[in-house]
Amino acid sequence: MTYTQLYSQITKKRSFLCVGLDSDRSLLPAHLRHHSDALFLFNKEIIDATASYAVAYKPNTAFYEAEGANGWKQLEDTVLYIRKHHPDIFIIADAKRGDIGNTAQRYAKAFFEEMDVDAITLSPYMGMDAIEPFLHYKNKWAIILALTSNDTASDFELQPLANGQLLYEAIIEKCRQRGTKEQLMFVVGATRPEKLAEIRKLVPDHFLLVPGVGAQGGSVAEVAKYGMNTSCGLLVNVSRDVIYAGEGEDFAQFSKKRAAEICKEMSCWL
Numbered sequence: 001m002t003y004t005q006l007y008s009q010i011t012k013k014r015s016f017l018c019v020g021l022d023s024d025r026s027l028l029p030a031h032l033r034h035h036s037d038a039l040f041l042f043n044k045e046i047i048d049a050t051a052s053y054a055v056a057y058k059p060n061t062a063f064y065e066a067e068g069a070n071g072w073k074q075l076e077d078t079v080l081y082i083r084k085h086h087p088d089i090f091i092i093a094d095a096k097r098g099d100i101g102n103t104a105q106r107y108a109k110a111f112f113e114e115m116d117v118d119a120i121t122l123s124p125y126m127g128m129d130a131i132e133p134f135l136h137y138k139n140k141w142a143i144i145l146a147l148t149s150n151d152t153a154s155d156f157e158l159q160p161l162a163n164g165q166l167l168y169e170a171i172i173e174k175c176r177q178r179g180t181k182e183q184l185m186f187v188v189g190a191t192r193p194e195k196l197a198e199i200r201k202l203v204p205d206h207f208l209l210v211p212g213v214g215a216q217g218g219s220v221a222e223v224a225k226y227g228m229n230t231s232c233g234l235l236v237n238v239s240r241d242v243i244y245a246g247e248g249e250d251f252a253q254f255s256k257k258r259a260a261e262i263c264k265e266m267s268c269w270l
Contacts, residue, residue: 001090001118002139003182006207007231009055009088014267016232017259018056018092018209020239021046021078023063027244029251039064040074044081046243049252053263056090056235057082058209079115090235091117092143092209097130098123104133112137119143121187121209124171125156128178135179142184144175147199149189149212172202181205188227190218190236196227204229211237213262220262224269232270238262 010016023039032038047057057078064075082091097107097120111120112134119141122131134142147157147168157168165173175184181203188199190212199208208227212218213236220236227234242262246254 003207003231006055006090009090010232011270013053013055013263014270015053015055015263016234016236016266016270017054017262018058018090018235018237019046019050019054019242019259020094020211020237021057021059021063021243022239023059023243025067029247029249031249036070037074037077039067039071040077040081042243043074043078045252046255047078047082047086049256050242050259051086051089053256053259054089056092056237058092058094058237058239060094060239076115079117083116090119092119092121092235093117094121096121096123096145098126100126100129104130108133108137112140119185121145124175128174131175132178135183140183142179143209144171144184144186146172146186147188147192147195149191149218153189169202172199176203176206181207185209185235187211190223193218193222193226196223200227200229205231205233207233207235209235209237211239213238213241220265220269224266228269236266 021043023042025033025038028038028042032042035041059075059078064071079091082089093111111117121143124131124144131142159167161170172186185207188196188208188210190210210223213220223236242255242258245258
């Protein structure tokens, strides 16, 4: 998906909502929990219920890898389902890969060719060798971990370098020099909204993937206030607050309601 196509979906739906499919078997409604394909069946209902409001879905691969080969198949089935039934929606594999050389090339092939997602989250801490293989794919995106929403991000990401830059700032600067706004996004946590304005000075035109709204305490209003650009430039991810909004057999209707509420709040900024 191109930058223009993604922005078109945002303006069409008046939403920049990304729904995180962090589908944990132990948290699923009881009637699905023991089904062999529980994750896919759960995802399918969530997707159909929220597709009118979401411009992106972000399955976190860990929840599927933890289920072994069948879990990986359910991840593939989820991606195929979105492609078939909601082909306009952007798909992010939240895999946080970060290796180099042939390994990075194989990760890129696995996710961009075999699974056919639009984007993958990447850890930059081994350097640009961990990023560049993903930049060779047309209309595919590398989403770089920059300033994350967890408390211990300060252990590394906020550490000052000898030149006075913070580490996350150096990462953004280096990546920006090697990839365009059509290839790169950056992860910036919603729990640090004041930093979004500073990051916008470094990457005024790039999209930012912003987790941390909802259960982690971030707000749509603060993210939009500090992080929006002329092309919106935001994908705000909400996971638990949407997908676990309901607990019974009608769980998807509660997810739909919550997605609609978030979308309504977002529409005020577009």
